[in-house]
Amino acid sequence: MLKFKWKITFAYTIFLGITMGLVTIFLKNSLQNLQLFVFIKVMAITLFISSGFFFLWVHQITNSIEDLYKLTTDYAEGNYEKKMISLQDDEIGLIATNIQIMVKQWRKVIRENQRETSRISTILASMVEGVIAFDQVGKIILLNKAAEEMFNITEEKAYKRYFLEVIRSVQLVDVLKAILVSGKHQIVEIVHQEQNYRVYVAPILGDKNNNIQGAVMVLRNVTNLRRLEQIRTEFVANVSHELRTPLTSIKGYLETLLDGAIEDSEVVTKFLRIMESETTRLQRLIEDLLTISKFETGKYEIVKKPINLINLIKQVKETLEPVLIERKSFLNINIEEKLDTIMGNEDMLQQVFLNLLDNAIKYSPDESIITFKARVTPEGVVFNIIDQGIGIPADSLSRIFERFYRVDKARSRQVGGTGLGLSIVKHIVERHRGIIQVESEVGQGTIMTVFLPLA
Amino acid sequence: MLGSSRNNFHESLAVLQQDILRMGSLVEQMIEKAVNSLSELDVNLAEEVIQIELEIDELEILIEDKCVKLIATQQPMAKDLRKITASFKIITDLERMADYSVDIAKVTKRLADQKLIKPLIDIPRMSSITKKMVKEALDAFVREDVALATQMCKDDDIVDQIYSQIFRELLTYMLEDPRTISQATYLLFVGRYIERIADHATNIGERVIYLVTGERKELND
Secondary structure: OOOHHHHHHHHHHHHHHHHHHHHHHHHOOOOOHHHHHHHHHHHHHHHHHHHHHHHHHHHHHHHHHHHHHHHHHHHHOOOOOOOOOOOOOOHHHHHHHHHHHHHHHHHHHHHHHHHHHHHHHHHHHHOOOEEEEEEOOOEEEEEOHHHHHHHOOOHHHHOOOEHHHHOOOHHHHHHHHHHHHHOOOEEEEEEEOOEEEEEEEEEEEOOOOOOEEEEEEEEEEOHHHHHHHHHHHHHHHHHHHHHHHHHHHHHHHHHHHHOOHHHOHHHHHHHHHHHHHHHHHHHHHHHHHHHHHHHHHOOOOOOOEEEEHHHHHHHHHHHHHHHHHHHOOEEEEEEOOOOOEEEEOHHHHHHHHHHHHHHHHHOOOOOOEEEEEEEEOOOEEEEEEEOOOOOOOHHHHOOOOOOOOOOOHHHHHHHOOOOOHHHHHHHHHHHOOOEEEEEEEOOOEEEEEEEEEOO | OHHHHHHHHHHHHHHHHHHHHHHHHHHHHHHHHHHHHHHHOOHHHHHHHHHHHHHHHHHHHHHHHHHHHHHHHHOOOHHHHHHHHHHHHHHHHHHHHHHHHHHHHHHHHHHOOOOOOOOOOHHHHHHHHHHHHHHHHHHHHHHOOHHHHHHHHHHHHHHHHHHHHHHHHHHHHHHHOHHHHHHHHHHHHHHHHHHHHHHHHHHHHHHHHHHHHOOOOOOOO
16 A cells, blocks of 8 residues: 555655746746756755655654554454543544544443443343243344243243244233234233243333334243142131031031930930030141141241150050051051160150051051051161051142142041141151151052151 | 345245144143043033134134145245145144044043043143143244154154053953943043044154155154
8 A cells, every 4th residue: 555645745746846847947048057057956956855844744644644543443343442542733633532532432331331231131130030022023032041941941042033932822922912013011820831920011112102112021930829829728618628517517416406306315425425526526626727837837846855766656556556456457566676766756756656557557458467667777767657558549649748638538537537637747757857758559558658867 | 026025935934833833832732721621520621622623723724825825926946845835734733633632622521520430640641741742843843853853753652652551551440340431431532532642743743854854754653
């Protein structure tokens, strides 16, 4: 590239040379030969010197332009962080200063934008709710971390894809379409892949004219909430039902007595017996309810003490003796010899084993053998209660520890359970930082395993 | 001019795909609702399934028309043409799946006043695998993903296994107690329906492979 300063100097020299030449030709006739020669010499020297000065002057200007060029090249390459430099104190220098001030302001705006973007992306990433944003045709342009987890997809894969390609929910896509047309926000609750979501969809409006530029969807997983609500409703219904059954029976007998049956002493005794047993059932139910509510409100502190396991089981067995005799069943106790004391709350653990063994006997046919095993492992004590009873169907296994859950309602009432036993057992075991597990096969029997940590 | 009409064509193809995906996700919903309605013996849910079928039928006609229009006006070649013909076939498969779901819903209505001879475990398991197959088949179609199509078709074997297991189990029930025969037969039908749905999903997978590679491959053995 021929430098600008050379070009100008060259042009100036030629121009000046030509002008001087013309002047010389013009003066040729009026001057003498010697004078002309001197005159040409003076002209040549003047030309040479002035060209030199001219070159220096142009050089200075083009240097400023070159500096300006270097500066703007840096900016053009995106290097905004360059320090301010001061150029000559002329117009070009002023332009350079202005450019630098402009860039400095840009830099500030860009930094602010970056900070804002990173702040927003941090907020989005740390949200529990899933956030998905769409452009005006319904393609995904943003998907936060929670949404990635909800629908098991990465933002990269979902980017610029249509909603249905990523999430197969006709309900949501209909809502989205409606919003991209109407621009009115909506709240819907949907079920997707067996999860309940509460979804808030709002349009993204442009700055001018409020054009719809897209939509944003905020999804909250409310599955647990709905499940809890259902459990609560069921619980209230169950409690009322369980309380009403014995009450109805007592009331019925009372009415019969009042209607005249009171005269027949034999009937009176029989009726009173039944009423007594129903009252006992009511009492037991209310006690169980109180125990469970104590556990669930967390007000129940347990005090761990060393307990003699053999004595504990002996007491449990004594309590169960009447049932064992009635069922003609046999309880086989098998406790490892080195295991004599365990740590825990005696009353509570007694309740655990009483409940589990009682269930094992009641849900087994007559004349069966129930086994109680206890052994020590390095981590803690493992208890097994094994029966050869009717077993529990696979789909009920995960639910038997729920309050009032019954595999077969009619049968449970017949054996006289409150429906809270296993729920209490689970609470007690967990209060001891233990684990309770169940394995069962229908018709083969059930194995209940309780693990209690050593300390 | 040509470029813009090509662009237009691809935009129309994208819209077509959206419609197919919509149909697919409705079918997924139908399968889920039909089987849930059966295990809960919930007649209302069964009615919902029958209602969704109406939309499926409409969608089928709509998509068919769009396909015909695309072929007539754009004269697509090679892969584009294969994509449209594949769409034709896929909607037929989807429509059949919807029909089977309705059949299941009808079984629910028929059994509604009875008690199930046993809680359903294998049928829901089978249906959730089948539902996954339908979803993955359409994912493979949209992304033109041969690997996914091939892998998804393998699940068909599991479905077949569960089906034969259901068959054996129900047979023992029927042998034990002849009163269960009527209901067990219906449940057996349901198993068969789901098994057929899975086969149709495999068909979609095969079409995806044809669409991408131009080769026909039998994945359903």
